[in-house]
Amino acid sequence: MPRSGLVTFLISVAFLIRCFQGQKTETSTSAESLMIDTTTESTKEEGAYIDMEIISIEVLPKIGNAVVLSWGKPLREYDLDWTYGVYYGENxxxxxxxxKLTTKDLSAEVANLTFCTQYIFAVGVVDPASKRPHPARNVRTIGTLINELSPPEDLQVEFIPEKEPCLLIKWSASCPNIAEPLGYLVTVHEKNSPRxxxxxxxxxxSVELAQTLRVVYGKSYDIKVATDVVGSQPTETVSFKVPHFLQPYKVRLTSRPEGAFVMYWREPFVPYFVDDFFYEVYVYPGRDLQGKAQIYATERPVFQFQGNQSEYTFMVGLRSGDGEFKSYLTDPVAINLLGENVTLSVS
Known part of the structure; x- marks a missing residue:
């Protein structure tokens, strides 16, 4: 307790520089005496890491793999000369x-990221001389956009049996992250023709796209797709042969454990002037197309055959009831009891 008539001062001084706490000193001073009783208590601690809240983050749409982000700074510390670290990665x-980069600004642009990839971003105050990890808080996630020069994916071509034969060309964008509308070019070469x-x-x-194309019965086409951006890469070429008039198509064969073979096919477009029709299935033993075929009639686009050999070759065609119309046969397909099948070439 201070004595009467005397004044005692308790002075507490602490220095804070960039969130590092210095030594704390307490000094008791009496006006009656020049004696100073000083007690020093050192509590030097490493300063707490400051992580910043990202205010905005976006991908530059014209570039696609560059991210611009900005963050705030508390007003009470606005005059402090802080260095910020920008953290980012795929996990x-x-x-x-x-x-991965440092700056004294309140914003940054991160370029040359991988297209169509999800990234995690965070920002914190760092010491330029050290590289501290960022705590798992105040993080933002963003995905980069499509590379407009990349080839589309999963190009498929299907036949649509109509009065005027048509192809359905389908493909997918190389990435679902599409910020601005993108155009495509479909290139079609007719085989054995300059067309x-x-x-x-x-x-x-859209990510899933399709385009129809009027074609000619019996013709073959090479098809590929690319974006309409200069310098873009096209897909691999897909070749497709259009069935002939009245010809069945897309034959599929399976085998069963009991030794049976089952044949399926898609039905063609049959115009009104073709009389009642049926299908003729040609069955050859093994792969010998020079031998005598067994011919079976069926009205449905499925046929089951039970034989005594391990391999057979199948073809199918359409025939009108009055015999006036008869289609081309499908390409010969050989199949064995293991279900292994192969399309044979006919020269």
Whole structure:
């Protein structure tokens, strides 16, 4: 307790520089005496890590693999000369291990990221001389966009049996992250002919796309697709042979354990002027197409055959009831009891 008439001061001083707490000193001073009793208590601790809240983050749509982000700074510390570390990666462990770039600004642009990839971002105050990990908080996730030069994926061609034969060309965008509408070019070459068609698909942000094409019975076509951006890469070429008039198509064969073979096919477009029709299935033992075929009639696009050999070759065609119309046979397909089948070439 201070004595009467005396004044005792308790002075507490602490220095805070960049969140590092210095030594704390308490000094008791009496006005009556010049004696100073000083007690020093050192509590030097490593400063707490400051992580910043990302205010905005976006992908530059014209570039697709560059991210721009910005963060705030508390007003009470606005005059402090802080250095910020920008952390990012494809997973938490990679992203938060250490900052990949540092800046004194309140925003940054991260370029040359991988297209169509999800990234984790975080920002914190760092010491330029060290690379501290970022805690798993105040993180943001964002996905980069499609590479407009990349080839589309999963190109497929299907035949549509109509009065005027048609192909359905289907493909997928190389990435579902599409910020702005993108156009496509479908290139079609008719085999054994100088004829080439270039089809422009309308601009779209859709991921699954399709285009129809009028074709000629019996012709073969090479088809590929690319975006309409200069320098873009096309898909691999898909070749497709259009069935002949009245010809069945898309034959599929399976075998069963009891030794039976089952044949399926798609039915062609049959116009009104063709009389009642049926299908003729040709069955050859083994792969000998020079031998005598067994011919079976069926009205449905499925046929089951039970034989005594391990392998047979099958073909099918359409025939009108009055015999006036008879289609081309399908390509010969050989199949064994293991279900292994192969399309044979006919020269």
């Amino acid at each position: 938490m462990q990679e992203a938060l291990k250490e900052p 080439m068609m270039l089809i422009t698909h309308p601009f779209t942000t």
